[in-house]
Amino acid sequence: MAHSPNKYADFEGLRERAVALRREGLSRRQIRDRLRVDNNDILNRLLEGEPPPEWTKRPNAKDDVRERARELRLQGWTYDQIQVELGCSKGSISLWVRDLPKPERREPSEQAKLAARKRWEHELAVRDAAREQTKAAALQEVGRMTERELFLLGVGLYWAEGAKDKSYSRREYVLFVNSDPDMIKVFIAWLELLEVERERLRFRVMIHENADVAAAEQYWASLVGTDTTSFGKTTLKKHNPKTVRKNVGDHYRGCLVIGVVQSADLYRRIEGWWNGIVLGSAPASSGKV
Numbered sequence: 001m002a003h004s005p006n007k008y009a010d011f012e013g014l015r016e017r018a019v020a021l022r023r024e025g026l027s028r029r030q031i032r033d034r035l036r037v038d039n040n041d042i043l044n045r046l047l048e049g050e051p052p053p054e055w056t057k058r059p060n061a062k063d064d065v066r067e068r069a070r071e072l073r074l075q076g077w078t079y080d081q082i083q084v085e086l087g088c089s090k091g092s093i094s095l096w097v098r099d100l101p102k103p104e105r106r107e108p109s110e111q112a113k114l115a116a117r118k119r120w121e122h123e124l125a126v127r128d129a130a131r132e133q134t135k136a137a138a139l140q141e142v143g144r145m146t147e148r149e150l151f152l153l154g155v156g157l158y159w160a161e162g163a164k165d166k167s168y169s170r171r172e173y174v175l176f177v178n179s180d181p182d183m184i185k186v187f188i189a190w191l192e193l194l195e196v197e198r199e200r201l202r203f204r205v206m207i208h209e210n211a212d213v214a215a216a217e218q219y220w221a222s223l224v225g226t227d228t229t230s231f232g233k234t235t236l237k238k239h240n241p242k243t244v245r246k247n248v249g250d251h252y253r254g255c256l257v258i259g260v261v262q263s264a265d266l267y268r269r270i271e272g273w274w275n276g277i278v279l280g281s282a283p284a285s286s287g288k289v
């Protein structure tokens with residue numbers, strides 16, 4: 001039922017009654033019903049300055065967490081550390097501690113640095129061990145190669161790394177260039193399998209001019225079992241000062257060039273062997289190369 005505005009004419013008297021009821025421990029709802037005040041704005045004015053009784057206060061489950069977060073922040077903890085410690089969101093933490101000064105960035109102690117370095121060294125050792133284990137297992141999977149396997153491997157190796165004939169530039173001769181010593185060893189073994197006479201092989205080095213040329217020539221000569229006096233003239237690559245090279249240092253030896261004289265027929269057979277590999281590797285059902 002609606003009430004006349006005259007109901008609130010004696011505001012001060014109504015306020016005295018509301019304050020008395022509040023101090024007796026009544027809630028807002030109880031005071032509203034007792035005094036028949038159905039206007040929230042007026043009820044707020046009647047109770048202004050009077051705290052609610054303790055029994056009407058709802059406990060906030062996050063109060064303790066918030067206070068702990070503030071304590072940790074004052075101790076210099078980061079948001080991430082507080083989140084892990086208390087299990088609350090960074091958004092809540094930010095609201096709780098935004099009025100507090102930011103902690104100073106602290107340098108890790110020497111002990112912490114040493115512990116981190118040891119953990120990283122251990123992790124690297126574990127990775128290296130796993131890497132070497134994988135390589136060793138793969139090595140065992142290959143085993144001793146048959147002559148046919150070496151033959152096919154050599155054909156593929158040459159077709160990937162060797163000089164090839166073009167319709168616009170006839171190059172029917174065998175020429176192989178590589179910087180990997182193991183590739184050179186396999187290629188020499190392949191030539192021996194094909195019964196290419198050693199006297200037909202020609203060697204020379206390609207290397208940057210600012211490298212240790214003499215040491216590189218000696219290295220490659222020892223690898224292929226000959227003397228540097230039998231090598232052709234070394235090809236020196238001009239150094240571009242604007243280029244930052246990574247192939248430098250004691251392990252940089254350039255490339256070894258291996259040529260075979262009177263090798264036009266051998267080159268044609270290599271190309272034919274390669275085409276045979278391509279045809280032989282095509283799925284039987286497709287009928288396509």
